[in-house]
Amino acid sequence: MAVHAETNASAFDTVKLTFAIVILIAGIVGFYYFAAQALLYRVLGILAISGVSLGLIFTTALGGRIFGFITDARLEVRKVIWPSRQETLQSTMIVVALVVLVGVVLWLLDMFLFWGVGVLTGQKV
Structure with missing residues (x-):
């Protein structure tokens, strides 16, 4: 039933x-x-x-x-234990700094590779 x-x-x-x-x-x-x-x-x-x-x-x-x-x-x-304002700000600043650092490293790598290709092809002396 x-x-x-x-x-x-x-x-x-x-x-x-x-x-x-x-x-x-x-x-x-x-x-x-x-x-x-x-x-x-x-x-x-x-x-x-x-x-x-x-x-x-x-x-x-x-x-x-x-x-x-x-x-x-x-x-x-x-x-949930939420982070304080100071912890959030510190974490954000670390992320921003690392993004800038990685951007600069990639820019330098790009410049080096561009220079190397120019030397290999004879376009730059």
């Missing part, structure tokens, strides 16, 4: 997801269909329809898993 109830819930979730996608597509089509209306009203309409569609998605099992994932991700972000 439990398998049958789970199948019905899964089928109902599929119907809800399909309906949510249809609502979202209808909102997008309506946004362009009412192009003569003010942009503010069209944006408010698409935001409202997107909210309804997301609300419908979150009532499904898939939506519940997505919501749980988002909640867990926010918890993990809070656990």
Whole structure:
């Protein structure tokens, strides 16, 4: 009996997801269909329809898993130890200095190779 109830819930979730996608597509089509209306009203309409569609998605099992994932991700972000402003500035300056250093080394290598090719071809003495 439990398998049958789970199948019905899964089928109902599929119907809800399909309906949510249809609502979202209808909102997008309506946004362009009412192009003569003010942009503010069209944006408010698409935001409202997107909210309804997301609300419908979150009532499904898939939506519940997505919501749980988002909640867990926010918890993990809070656990991260972010670098201080000074550490960020120091790291950025090291990266900038190394980029300049590598650029100068590549420029000197290019000049040396250009000079060597000129000597080998007889264009430079």
